[in-house]
Each structure stands twice: as structure tokens, then as C-alpha cells.
Amino acid sequence: xxxxxxxxxxxxxxxxxxxxxxxxxxxxxxxxxxxxxxxxxxxxxxxxxxxxxxxxxxxxxxxxxxxxxxxxxxxxxxxxxxxxxxxxxxxxxxxxxxxxxxxxxxxxxxxxxxxxxxxxxxxxxxxxxxxxxxxxxxxxxxxxxxxxxxxxxxxxxxxxxxxxxxxxxxxxxxxxxxxxxxxxxxxxxxxxxxxxxxxxxxxxxxxxxxxxxxxxxxxxxxxxxxxxxxxxxxxxxxxxxxxxxxxxxxxxxxxxxxxxxxxxxxxxxxxxxxxxxxxxxxxxxxxxxxxxxxxxxxxxxxxxxxx
Ligand SMILES: [Zn+2]
Numbered sequence: 159x160x161x162x163x164x165x166x167x168x169x170x171x172x173x174x175x176x177x178x179x180x181x182x183x184x185x186x187x188x189x190x191x192x193x194x195x196x197x198x199x200x201x202x203x204x205x206x207x208x209x210x211x212x213x214x215x216x217x218x219x220x221x222x223x224x225x226x227x228x229x230x231x232x233x234x235x236x237x238x239x240x241x242x243x244x245x246x247x248x249x250x251x252x253x254x255x256x257x258x259x260x261x262x263x264x265x266x267x268x269x270x271x272x273x274x275x276x277x278x279x280x281x282x283x284x285x286x287x288x289x290x291x292x293x294x295x296x297x298x299x300x301x302x303x304x305x306x307x308x309x310x311x312x313x314x315x316x317x318x319x320x321x322x323x324x325x326x327x328x329x330x331x332x333x334x335x336x337x338x339x340x341x342x343x344x345x346x347x348x349x350x351x352x353x354x355x356x357x358x359x360x361x362x363x364x365x366x367x368x369x370x371x372x373x374x375x376x377x378x379x380x381x382x383x384x385x386x387x388x389x390x391x392x393x394x395x396x397x398x399x400x401x402x403x404x405x406x407x408x409x410x411x412x413x414x415x416x417x418x419x420x421x422x423x424x425x426x427x428x429x430x431x432x433x434x435x436x437x438x439x440x441x442x443x444x445x446x447x448x449x450x451x452x453x454x455x456x457x458x459x460x461x462x463x464x465x
Contacts, residue, residue, distance in 0.1 A: 159198055161209040162189055168208075169268065172275050175438060177445065178234050181261075181271035187241060188213065188260060194248045196258070201328030205287050206265035210328055213260070215244070216252035221342045223461050224333065224408060226259040227349035229291045231266030231282040232441045235421045235449065236349030242454045243461060252462045257332065257343075262325055263291050274438060281437045284314025289323050292350075293402040296320035296330075297410040298362025300401035316402050333412060345374075346408040346416035347461055351441045352424035354386045356417055359409045361391035361400035367409065374415045374460065381456035384449075391418070419457070422449045 166185045174180030179187070188211065192198050196213040204210050227233075227240040240260055247256055261267050265286050273280050284290045293299075293316040300316060321327045333343055356375040359367045367390070375388045392399045408416035425439040443449055458464075 159189070159192055161200060162192070162198060162211060165209050170271070170275060174271075175234075175274045177447075178238065178442065180275070181268055184237065184241070184261070191215075191244060191248060196244070196248065199332060201259070201332060202324055204265045204325055205285055205323065206268070208264050208268070210259075210262075210264055210325055212329070212332055213244070213258045214255060215247055215258065216255045218255055219341070220254060221344050221463075222255040222257055222336055223345040223347070223463070224257050224259070224343055224414065225347050225349075225461055226262055226329070226404070228261035228267055229263055229348065229404065230350060231263050231270045231284070232437055233349075233351040233421075234267075234270075234438070235351045235442045235446050236419075237261055237267075238446045239349050239419075239421050239450055239453050239457065242450050243458050246454060246458055247462060254463060256461060257336070259329055262329070264325070266291075270438070279436055285323065285325070288314050289317040290314035291323060291325055292404055293317070293400070294321060294323045294326045295402045295404050295407035297407040298360070298399075298401045298403070300362075320402070337412065343408070343412040343414050345460065345463060346405065346412070346414040347457065348404050348408075348416070348418045350418055350420050352422050353420035354384065354423055355394075355420040356386055356388045357394070357405070357420065358388065358390045359403070359406045359416060361403040362406050363399060364392050366390065368415075371409070371415055371417070375417055378417070378419075378456045378460050381459065382452055384452045386419075417460070419453070421453060422446070 169182040172180050196215050199212045201210040227236040299320040358371045358375050405416040405418045408414045422443045425443045
């Protein structure tokens, strides 16, 4: 917790891109989670030297869920949804452990926070050192993604090897330690933006996964009062296999029912020219509250395995 305080102190204080909170305000919120019973665990330092934290909520025995967001730097709505889920879980309790990694790409997120604070416009997805943290997981890891992605700004590569990035390696160390206690991680949820889609493994191969994954995705879909699609990642764009994704690894390595939710439709409006020009607006709706209200009950039910 001491290093969380240090991290907060080292993060610029400003009001944030209204109505979204600044990074500093989010880190403060995380320290409030600790006051309310979440157990902080450091996952080690990021490439940029920031302490990366996970927060463990609920009993430290039995089955567990992994909940993460912020793998991609501009996808703040996913982090907003995660924060709502954590607030509700802390208030209402949980029968199983929830292992929360609120902002996986902390360095990239900090850079976006800085862009917004200083009025810079940049497309950012990867870490500042150029790795897409959703291509760095060991399952189906490949040394390169498709040609196209190498020429798009801010997209990033797959890293020098499986789990080469300290963020991914740190999460895997924690999850492996849980499994080494003889426990099972049977659910995983990763929150991204945008597209209103619930994505199912596999990304790295065309074969169909266990039917339980589609069943879980459809159960969430039917509980959301907005239109969300359900797709297998590798079948979404035919012939486009995606190497090294978090959901593939969480499913293959731990057997978790692992789902990726692309939250919201983003924030581009044909009536507001400014929304076309600002990358932050591509990924994040101007008012996140409606999406959060719609998603939270369905996602909380999945994460806590309650009915
Ligand atoms: Zn994403």
C-alpha cells in the first residue's frame, strides 16, 4: 500500500477528461478499495517503473475469477465498467475470490492521461515501448502479427517472446501461485472497447472452443438491455487469427471460461466533428453512465457466479 501511495504521489493531479476521472483519481479510488477490504498485491514494476497492482477481494480459498481492464491504453470505458463492478462487489460481498487487475497497461494509460492533460492527440494501444499487451500471452504467441498492424500507429508488436512484458509476466506469476495452492481459476473477464461485442476464444485458432464459453457469453448477452453481439474472435474477421490473446491463455492454461467484452459503441458522433478528430472519443462514449448501468448487473453475475 505504501508503494500505491508513492504511485499516486507521482501521478499528475488534474480534473481528468470529463466525465472520465484522471489516472490519479482512479489510483485514489484503488486505495479506497483497500480501506474497504480489498487486499493489494504488487505484480512487480512495469517497463516504465510503475508498481503494478492487483486487488484480491473475497475468500482466499476455493475457486477464483480474474477480472481485468485497461490492456489497451485508450480504452477507458472498460476501466470505468470494472470500477463499477468492484464497487458493487465490495458493497455486497462475494462467495468466491475475485482477482482484479484494474489497469493492465498502466504505462500506456499514464501516457494517455498525459495526452489528455496537455491537449496532445495520439492513437495509443500498446505500451510506450511498443508492445500490444493483448498479443503477448503465451498461448498461440507468435513473433509477429499481420503486416497491416506493423504500419498502423500505436498498435504495437507481440513482444520479444511469450510473456516478455513485465505486466503479463506479473499477472501470470500471481495466477500460477493461486493454481499451485490447488485452487481453480474458472472464470475470467477482460474489459475492452469498443463494438458492443462479447468475444469468445479462440483468437489464435479457428477451432471451436468448449460450448460452455458460448453459453456463458449468451447468458451475459441476454441479461444486457442493449444490443451486444457474441462472436468467436478468429471467426469475426474470417482468416484473421489473433496470436497471444489474454482470453486464449486464460482458457487454455487455467481452464477458465474466459470472455472479452468490447464495451460501448465508442464515442464518434456524426454531429460532432470534434469527436472524429480525437482518438480518446473513438473509444469512449461521451457519457459512460448509460453503458455502465446496462453492463454492470450482467457482468457482476458472471464475475461472482451468482444467480
Ligand atoms: Zn482492446
